[in-house]
Amino acid sequence: MRIKTRLIHGGIEGDPHTGAVSVPIYQVSTYKQDAIGQHKGFEYSRTGNPTRHALETYIAELEGGARGLAFGSGMAALSTILSMFNKGDHVVVGDDVYGGTYRVITRVFSRLGLEATYADTSDGAAVEAAIRPETKAIIMETPTNPLLKVSDIESLSKVAKKHGILLIVDNTFMTPYWQNPLDLGADIVYHSATKYLGGHSDVVAGLVVTKDAKLGEELHFLQNAIGGILGPQDSWILLRGMKTLGIRMEEHEQNARTLAEWLEKRSDISRVIYPGLASHPQHELAKRQGRGFGGMISFDVGSAARADEVLSRVKYFTLAESLGAVESLISVPARMTHASIPAERRAELGITDGLVRISVGIEDVQDLMEDLEQALSK
Numbered sequence: 001m002r003i004k005t006r007l008i009h010g011g012i013e014g015d016p017h018t019g020a021v022s023v024p025i026y027q028v029s030t031y032k033q034d035a036i037g038q039h040k041g042f043e044y045s046r047t048g049n050p051t052r053h054a055l056e057t058y059i060a061e062l063e064g065g066a067r068g069l070a071f072g073s074g075m076a077a078l079s080t081i082l083s084m085f086n087k088g089d090h091v092v093v094g095d096d097v098y099g100g101t102y103r104v105i106t107r108v109f110s111r112l113g114l115e116a117t118y119a120d121t122s123d124g125a126a127v128e129a130a131i132r133p134e135t136k137a138i139i140m141e142t143p144t145n146p147l148l149k150v151s152d153i154e155s156l157s158k159v160a161k162k163h164g165i166l167l168i169v170d171n172t173f174m175t176p177y178w179q180n181p182l183d184l185g186a187d188i189v190y191h192s193a194t195k196y197l198g199g200h201s202d203v204v205a206g207l208v209v210t211k212d213a214k215l216g217e218e219l220h221f222l223q224n225a226i227g228g229i230l231g232p233q234d235s236w237i238l239l240r241g242m243k244t245l246g247i248r249m250e251e252h253e254q255n256a257r258t259l260a261e262w263l264e265k266r267s268d269i270s271r272v273i274y275p276g277l278a279s280h281p282q283h284e285l286a287k288r289q290g291r292g293f294g295g296m297i298s299f300d301v302g303s304a305a306r307a308d309e310v311l312s313r314v315k316y317f318t319l320a321e322s323l324g325a326v327e328s329l330i331s332v333p334a335r336m337t338h339a340s341i342p343a344e345r346r347a348e349l350g351i352t353d354g355l356v357r358i359s360v361g362i363e364d365v366q367d368l369m370e371d372l373e374q375a376l377s378k
């Protein structure tokens with residue numbers, strides 16, 4: 001089954017009891033047992049719920065893994081993964097990962113004795129140099145946010161295997177439609193399903209898929225023990241949203257490519273970052289490890305003042321954090337998502353005050369272009 005068909009027919013189709021074509025919302029906490037321990041596969045909804053189970057089966061199939069697990073947010077998903085580690089364990093983490101990832105590792109799991117080193121995951125030697133005897137995993141994002149740096153999943157999976165540690169990939173930006181980290185050698189893939197998978201700015205959720213069943217069992221134990229599960233209603237919203245992931249991602253990408261090429265031709269913009277552009281430093285790698293380049297673009301308008309002007313003039317780009325929904329969003333990372341990073345560190349990374357990030361929606365690209373044109377040219 002090809003990915004577009006798998007998005008429609010993958011996982012559990014409808015309801016075997018009634019023939020309902022969509023999976024029903026099992027709004028239930030507990031299940032009747034005919035005798036002690038005799039049940040139909042569900043005992044209590046923290047442990048398992050049929051609607052969540054349908055979503056978990058579906059994402060596992062889409063990512064090509066053995067076990068899927070659904071959580072109340074991307075951060076709940078990551079926190080459950082991090083709960084596999086013990087006091088004194090060490091992880092190597094990408095140096096420009098999502099701010100919340102950095103926060104939960106440095107301010108929460110550090111208190112429990114998990115140690116971390118931040119390294120540029122687009123540099124395999126830097127990652128390898130950061131590995132210690134206590135290292136248990138490499139945690140990476142590709143492409144990163146907002147600089148859209150691309151890291152080589154396959155080569156990092158070889159580094160991980162050589163050292164007997166796990167490779168954990170945040171696949172939020174690419175989605176299983178464009179990129180399958182497990183096929184490239186990763187052990188665990190996770191998503192903020194709040195973004196492209198949900199796709200409609202109406203749900204906060206996290207999804208995890210493990211390559212092998214044993215790791216899946218371990219994470220299910222933690223999911224049940226910690227309890228950060230996704231509820232049945234939100235599981236259903238996600239199942240519904242994901243059916244159209246294929247057509248949405250195609251549109252996001254086509255619009256993003258058109259806008260990136262147009263922005264790159266403008267003389268009043270110093271830098272356009274989009275992995276689909278030949279000018280992107282890891283364009284060839286992005287082409288090799290994925291089937292597409294996604295819908296995120298960053299570009300530099302030169303100053304904080306000009307960024308403010310652009311933000312105040314756009315009509316179709318909503319000023320908001322988050323990404324990946326049908327509507328186009330615009331943000332200034334230095335003063336929004338990355339404001340908590342010290343200014344010197346931001347400068348080192350290249351997150352300038354004039355850097356604008358857009359999550360390209362699925363509106364008519366001509367309207368988006370005209371909107372940016374008037375916002376940039378006054």
Ligand SMILES: *Cc1c(COP(=O)(O)O)cnc(C)c1O
Nearest residue numbers: 073074075098170172192194205
């Ligand atoms: C949003 C995001 C997260 C966190 O997910 P939530 O659903 O907001 O908890 C993690 N990683 C990336 C790349 C994100 O964009």
